[in-house]
Amino acid sequence: MQLKRVVVTGMGALTPIGNNLEAYWEGLRTGKSGSAPITYFDTEKFKTKFACELKGYNPEDFFDRKEARKLDRFAQYALVSSDEAIADSGIDLNVVDKFRVGVVWGAGIGGLETFQNEVIGYAEGDGTPRFNPFFIPKMIADIAPGNISIKHGFMGPNYTTVSACASSANAMIDALNYIRLGHCDVIVTGGSEAAVTIAGMGGFNAMHALSTRNESPETASRPFDATRDGFVLGEGGGALILEEYEHAKARGAKIYAEVLGGGLSSDAYHMTAPHPEGIGVVKVMENCLQNAGLKPEDVDAINTHGTSTPLGDVAELKAISKVFGDHAPNININSTKSMTGHLLGAAGAIEAIASILAMEHNIVPPTINHSVVDEQIDPSLNLTLNKAQERDVKVAMSNTFGFGGHNACVLFKKIE
Secondary structure (H helix, E strand, O other): OOOOOEEEEEEEEEEOOEOOHHHHHHHHHHOOOOOEEOOOOOOOOOOOOEEEOOOOOOHHHOOOHHHHHOOOHHHHHHHHHHHHHHHHHOOOOOOOOHHHEEEEEEOOOOOHHHHHHHHHHHHOOOOOOOOOOOHHHHHOOOHHHHHHHHHHOOOOOEEEEOEOEOHHHHHHHHHHHHHHOOOOOEEEEEEEEOOOOHHHHHHHHHOOOEOOOOOOHHHOOOOOEOOOOOEOEEOEEEEEEEEEHHHHHHOOOOOOEEEEEEEEEEOOOOOOOOOOOOHHHHHHHHHHHHHHOOOHHHOOEEEOOOOOOHHHHHHHHHHHHHHHHHHHHHOEEEOOHHHHOEOHHHHHHHHHHHHHHHHHHOEEOOEOOOOOEOOOOOOOOEOOEOOOEEOOOOEEEEEEEEOOOEEEEEEEEOOO
């Protein structure tokens, strides 16, 4: 059968460097750091005392007080970012066939803060199980797309993908395939996460996964730098409206980019560490190129997973060199996690948005905070260090990898 073409017609972002799409791009373009001391709880006894929290976010700007109490922050972020994307797309909700509009969302953890607070409340009590009646529906990861569909009446496929930090990239690939195969006309996709909590910070610290650069939090996320010491935890949400090309054309929609393909693979190696030679990462990029019908030399920019961990950054760049060969030095490689921190299940969504905006503006956002060259990294690679670079970006790739060895890769193409 002839696969249908899929395009992006709307986007929304709620990130540590900007609370809407326009502000997010401005933060990316100017190399803004979203990392700062944590304000949500007392970090005195924590090894890491900083994160990439949202700035100036007030739930009562978007929800009434009663409604906000029923929603974990990760679900709030999903609703806020998806509302922006739906509005940006210009879809007429009174005309569109809502049975052919789905919501496929990504979340690596879900309502961690809700779970944490309810368990703490029980532990501090007298043993009587007094739990909030909204405990379970606030916590479960699938409640985000559920709430989006309930709000707008979308009755197509509706579920959450969970693959740790690859979750929202997996969601986008699922959404792409549903539309390609003719099952849907439109899918709201993306991801959200709100793990900057006592449990989240404590858990990742126990794994030695987080940077402990407490004296300089704004420079702590430093992908590809020789002195990197772990990732910086972030929070927020990103949403994309994926739409069948003819459906979008018929309604005169603005088209940001075409979604050409997606690739998946597994490291099958370790719970948290990447394969040192990046075997699974090589395969996921090869699979993505094949799925998109592209050659390595067609790619202009790669937004890497680039978390600022000692092992992960080197393995990913080795894989890029292997897949792209002589073309690798011609690619603008960057890591926007240097600015946003690592949004876990929402990372794939906000980084896909960054890739699409790079194509729209012909500006590749920088990898900030780089000061010391890592001799393990090929010096011929253009890592877009410290300053945005102008170039014509026709094809952009976004890489996202998760604990458990989950690898996902998505390719976007500019529609001239």
